[in-house]
Amino acid sequence: xxxxxxxxxxxxAYERELLRLQTELVKLQEWVRTEGARVVVVFEGRDxxxxxxxxxxxxxxxxxRIARIAALPVPTERERTQWYFQRYVEHLPAAGEIVLFDxxxxxxxxxxxVMGFCTKEEHQLFLxxxxxxxxxxxxxxxxxxxxxxxxxxxxQQKRFRRRLKDPTRRWKLSAMDLESxxxxxAYSRAxxxxxxxxxxxxxPWYVVxxxxxxxxxxxxxxxxxxxxxxxxxxxxxxxLPDRPASTGYVRPPRDLQTYVPDHAAGL
Numbered sequence: 001x002x003x004x005x006x007x008x009x010x011x012x013a014y015e016r017e018l019l020r021l022q023t024e025l026v027k028l029q030e031w032v033r034t035e036g037a038r039v040v041v042v043f044e045g046r047d048x049x050x051x052x053x054x055x056x057x058x059x060x061x062x063x064x065r066i067a068r069i070a071a072l073p074v075p076t077e078r079e080r081t082q083w084y085f086q087r088y089v090e091h092l093p094a095a096g097e098i099v100l101f102d103x104x105x106x107x108x109x110x111x112x113x114v115m116g117f118c119t120k121e122e123h124q125l126f127l128x129x130x131x132x133x134x135x136x137x138x139x140x141x142x143x144x145x146x147x148x149x150x151x152x153x154x155x156q157q158k159r160f161r162r163r164l165k166d167p168t169r170r171w172k173l174s175a176m177d178l179e180s181x182x183x184x185x186a187y188s189r190a191x192x193x194x195x196x197x198x199x200x201x202x203x204p205w206y207v208v209x210x211x212x213x214x215x216x217x218x219x220x221x222x223x224x225x226x227x228x229x230x231x232x233x234x235x236x237x238x239x240l241p242d243r244p245a246s247t248g249y250v251r252p253p254r255d256l257q258t259y260v261p262d263h264a265a266g267l
Contacts, residue, residue: 009214021221022061029062029098031230036095038142041224042104045149046187047177048159050210054149054217055100058224062098071102084108084126085133092142105130109194111176114186127197134203143228144203147220148191149210153184 032039041058043051059067070091079087085105093099108126112118118126137144151159160181163173180187199205206223210216 006212006215008212009218011214014214014218017218018057018221021218021225022057024225025058025221026061027232028225028228028230029066030233030235031228032098033066033096034233038093038095039098039228040093040101040137040142040144041098042101042106042144042146043149044103044106044110044147045208045210046151046156047180048156048163048172049149049151050208050213050216051102051149052172053213054208054220055102057217058100058221066096067098067100069100069102070104084122085129092137105133106194106198109198110187110190114183114190115176115179127193130198131200131203134198134200138202145224145227146203146205147224148195148205148207149216149220150207151210155211157181 031037043055045051055069059069070088072087072091075087088101088105091099091101105126108118108123109130113123134144160173160177163169195205206220208216208220
């Protein structure tokens with residue numbers, strides 16, 4: 001049950017089930033490609049809630065020409081003058097494509113609203129227009145799935161501390177992330193208001209409990225697969241051809257080319 005403390009998923013079980021689910025994701029991808037389906041998956045949640053790690057596992061074995069990640073930067077001056085949803089529309093999938101939004105148009109309901117990057121009027125306009133926008137996508141045939149990653153304040157603090165100490169993950173932590181600690185309740189209220197207005201029948205929100213990253217990844221991927229009516233598409237029959245006989249080609253001497261040093265030899 002949501003909110004109850006559960007044991008962490010054992011690593012061996014996690015890796016085994018993740019591989020099975022990722023294999024199913026490849027089947028989903030091939031169904032999307034052959035059927036000309038359009039899939040949009042929105043990943044939202046607090047900073048350090050586990051969105052990025054889950055997106056990485058979803059996309060890990062997929063063809064980047066079919067499944068791509070949309071992580072938009074800060075809007076340009078020109079984009080700030082556009083209709084708010086306009087720059088996101090450019091990243092929507094064509095037939096046979098999957099787009100994973102690492103944060104999305106819901107920036108306006110969260111960070112922009114809480115940090116004062118938009119006006120109250122712009123925020124209210126977003127809450128009115130967003131359900132209309134998403135209904136339009138669904139009516140046009142887009143398979144839209146929205147996931148909110150829910151992390152506790154204690155777990156978020158732990159992850160922030162680990163990022164501060166880990167040089168390979170330090171880039172994930174920004175001044176904006178740290179500011180979110182002091183505005184925890186403001187973000188909570190913003191999220192609650194967002195759900196009231198945008199949790200619609202055509203495009204409902206699905207909450208992922210993410211204090212346990214392994215459990216969150218498995219649960220989210222399994223749920224996504226369960227909501228799409230895909231089926232396995234038989235792959236084309238391929239056979240490796242015989243290598244033709246040599247016609248006299250001779251490779252140039254190795255000393256005519258520049259090779260990278262053998263760093264691994266010194267390990």
